[in-house]
Amino acid sequence: MTNDHSAPETAVKQDELRLEKFLPYRLSVLSNRVSNAISQAYGARFHLTIPAWRVMAILGRFPDLSAAELVEQTAMDKVAISRAVSSLLKNDYITRSEDPADRRRQVLNLSELGREVYARIVPLAHQYESDLIASLSSEEREQLDGIIEKLMVRAKEWSERGLIDQ
Amino acid sequence: MTNDHSAPETAVKQDELRLEKFLPYRLSVLSNRVSNAISQAYGARFHLTIPAWRVMAILGRFPDLSAAELVEQTAMDKVAISRAVSSLLKNDYITRSEDPADRRRQVLNLSELGREVYARIVPLAHQYESDLIASLSSEEREQLDGIIEKLMVRAKEWSERGLIDQ
């Protein structure tokens, strides 16, 4: 046992960077691993990309949305939405109908087929999430929830206002 | 799967998905926001992409690595490493020398210039991290650390062994 009581554990040399402890890096690795694994599962079974599945997930809960409203909901780029929508149309997973009141606007919904696929993926998604957090205690799950919320607030500020001024 | 009728408050409808509460989704949004914001800062000031900066960060702590060893350290793809290395060489941020013992192998190090840039970025990186977690209590920071560690273990298992069998 080493007697390294001289410096508290939170002290970090400021002139070097321990990448494996650097939060932005760890978040990125974790998120990529999770997303890739899950998208492989969806993609293989239902020919869905992540953006396409996100669109379906939103339409499953909120019918009759336009592409612009999907942009709001998902924080995805409008071009990404447009591409996801057109691939979902090709697969007959969603339907698109013109809004008679505004002919620029097009109302999107899950199709019959789309609803079936949705109904099959949702339990899968819950299962993956459960499996991911299986090793967390229920306290930890609540903590994580709150922590992500706080981090998200800050990250959102960054992307809106630009970074730390300097 | 068990039916849980006993805890209505935490009960979640299993036949729909609240994307905004879905952990993989939230992780992805958070991580993208953070990475994009920070990479804008690095990139603008030092012409560095994220993979390039990662390579520098590792070389700053562990000199005399080969590309293959960088792959191990960073979990990045070897093609990504190759491209990052060649762009860093172009910028004179790193040096590359042949290993006489194995002429396939090439030993990488930060150059003088690279060390200067490294020394300027590291405090910036710490600053961004501090700013990101500024709203967390010290307990929450420790919790987050442990939680990410646990999640990472599971995600790693996913990418190694494939997903939940089904």
Place this chain on the structure above:
DNA sequence: GCACGGTGGTTACAATTGAAACTAATGTTA
């Protein structure tokens, strides 16, 4: 009416990324 700025959505093009093929050198087995 009809110019106009603003909005919904798509297309085009360039940059980034990933998978697989490739070159060159080393290790291994007979």
Place this chain on the structure above:
DNA sequence: TAACATTAGTTTCAATTGTAACCACCGTGC
């Protein structure tokens, strides 16, 4: 030492993504 497998790293090509330009339509003011 010839033949083959393995490792280090690069290149090539296709798919994905982001930025900007674009078209069609709406609403307002004149």
